[in-house]
Amino acid sequence: MDVSSTTSTSSSSTGAPSSMTGLADQYDQFLTLLTTQLQNQDPLNPMDNKDMVNQLVNFASVEQQIKQNDNLESLIGLLNSSADAAALSYIGKDVQVEGDITHFDGENPITFGYKPPKDTQELTVKIYNSEGKVVREFEGSTSSQRHTVTWDGTDQNGEPSAPGLYYFAIAAENSEGKTVHGTVDITGRVTGTGTSDSGPTLQIGEAEYSLSEVMSVRGAGTA
Numbered sequence: 001m002d003v004s005s006t007t008s009t010s011s012s013s014t015g016a017p018s019s020m021t022g023l024a025d026q027y028d029q030f031l032t033l034l035t036t037q038l039q040n041q042d043p044l045n046p047m048d049n050k051d052m053v054n055q056l057v058n059f060a061s062v063e064q065q066i067k068q069n070d071n072l073e074s075l076i077g078l079l080n081s082s083a084d085a086a087a088l089s090y091i092g093k094d095v096q097v098e099g100d101i102t103h104f105d106g107e108n109p110i111t112f113g114y115k116p117p118k119d120t121q122e123l124t125v126k127i128y129n130s131e132g133k134v135v136r137e138f139e140g141s142t143s144s145q146r147h148t149v150t151w152d153g154t155d156q157n158g159e160p161s162a163p164g165l166y167y168f169a170i171a172a173e174n175s176e177g178k179t180v181h182g183t184v185d186i187t188g189r190v191t192g193t194g195t196s197d198s199g200p201t202l203q204i205g206e207a208e209y210s211l212s213e214v215m216s217v218r219g220a221g222t223a
Helices: 015-040 050-088
Strands: 003-007 093-098 101-104 110-115 120-129 134-139 147-151 164-174 183-189 192-196 199-204 207-210 214-220
Touching (some): 050 199, 101 110, 101 207, 110 164, 192 207
Antiparallel strands (some): 003 147, 093 214, 101 164, 120 134
16 A cells, blocks of 8 residues: 555844944044043133043943943854754754655655644545645545654556655545644655754755754654
């Protein structure tokens, strides 16, 4: 049987240094002007030091903020490096990820899972190719626990499907005949890593998933 089903019980670093340099230049100019004022003030009518103190306090406050931003950027850099290293550790391992798309290489079967919502009365599992055409569909289980399915890559007529991206979906109805939505997940071998705005990504064939979408490591293989 070609489809088997079992039920189981994811360049601001230069800003701070340049800002600090600009602040240092302005601070030096301020001290030069202040020294000149002190040297040339009227001894009988000395300048009010209130403004001078306020400016010194403002300079110190801005300097502290820039240093804090610099430290924060360094911390973010360390965290990103740690996340990238964590992503690399997944290469060659089989992971379960939240999602409905994976790559079929034309040979190895695809494993995916689905979990119907409660009160599901009818459920059909559908497999689409990258053009949105249904290549295979079959009746699925309606119980609300997670189910695992292995697809061998054949279409509805038993013919082999071409390598490429494939999408998995479930069409379900409840006891009132209304459409309900469940969750789908994919299990596949991690072949590489990448980066996105949200952080490191894992590549499963031509499909790409965020590191945060990893649900579990299903097993380890040879990279």
